[in-house]
Amino acid sequence: MAADITTSSDFYFGDPDDLGNFPNTGFIYFKSTPRKARAMAYWHAARRRFPENHDQFVFNEIKRELAGELGVRMRFIDAATVSRFCQLGRDLNRIATVHMTCCIGLENKLFDLKRVVEDWKRYMAHPLWERRMGEIGWTFEGGRCIH
Template sequence: MRGLAFRNSLHLPLAAFLILLLCFLLYHYNGRPLQQTYTTVVPNSPSSLRRQELVQVLKKVAMSDRTIILTMVDESWASPGSVLDIFLESFKYGEDTQMFLNHLLVIAMDTKAYQHCISLHHHCIHPNTFANYFATKTQSTTSPDHSSFSWRRNNVLLEMLGLGYNTIFTEADVLWLRNPLSHFDPIHELSISCDSSDNGQTGHYFHDGGLFFLKANAIAFEFLKYWKLFKVLYPKSLDRSSLCATITQNQDVVEAYGFRVNHIKETYFGGFCQQTKNTLREAYTIHANCCDDLTSKVQDLRSVLDDWIQFRKNVSGTDKMIMRRPGKCLGWKFT
């Protein structure tokens, strides 16, 4: 008994020391930018060469504050006349958005998507760079914001943050109408717009607004690792693929990590579901949400972009111009 008591007396100070050490490390690294965190790879191996290529591209694409704009597409979203075409075109017609094409990195999830991407844009990443994530990719003719896509995106975001790059992630079915940078607070780890809906079966649900900003620091990196682990622990959870749902339904975890969230007004980063008569005057981006059919998505994105182009030309009559409803996607459901 005396021996057991002696061992217990040693364990308590050791546990206290470890807790203090952990607190010190969290305090010391709180908010600090990440440095490269990857394990060493064999020089001149395929993985090493792909990593070197990615690093070189990121250096070219990054803004002065090491921020990149990132999107991901597969073959169904990157073909002639597809979502990617309209997405890139929106930067050319937006207010102060054309410059962002120099900072936009498009990650192709398959070879056909890559071939089409390089015919349109200077900064496209071959799927081999992230071969481990895309090897089991299944083709989808609907919105890519499904579970498998979200978790491939999560892995890519972890790599970007691990390399020390702030990341603006945008879905490819988002039209960039105006420069959104003023809404991204560099103090917060995450700046995001969330919209909510009630599907009648599972109750209130929060959806990502199609675009968000992630700050590259240790807090954001660790929280994304938690998000990845959350999928494994709760594979049937409805919020496992939505960042908005995750932070909303897990406030205790968000606070424990010190993960600071800047919630952006929905009307600024809006979507088809959130359209109002002031959308063209207020929105910085418009997301083709509430639309699962790819053909309908492309047609309505084209219609909205055409309305935006006319809106900008019709300077004297902008107060009277209203964006047409996304008739193909929403149809009679639109109100």
């Protein structure tokens, strides 16, 4: 069965179906169906229960309710392909994108994002056979947000 909602996560624990993963709703996908529309309405309405918190916190709080009460199936994207600042993927051969999670402030995000681009350019400058060996990685010593 396909997932109703697919999202990246701030912390991914190895199982794409594990509701224990912490979602990052800045990168979320769902195809519109009546059940998914109900899920989005439920999420929006749940914000009243957590008035001091942002939508991602609310989603994390209600993800089990969505799965149980509405039967919504969630999948979390493997950290190996959607790398995040708070859980940096190590295999540059598998990473499709880098999401600037766990980073506060535009200046800090731009500082570390520039380093991501520099490292990617360095990685791509190596011959394909060297890249496939998986030994070329990030150089994030001294980053502002990178964990």
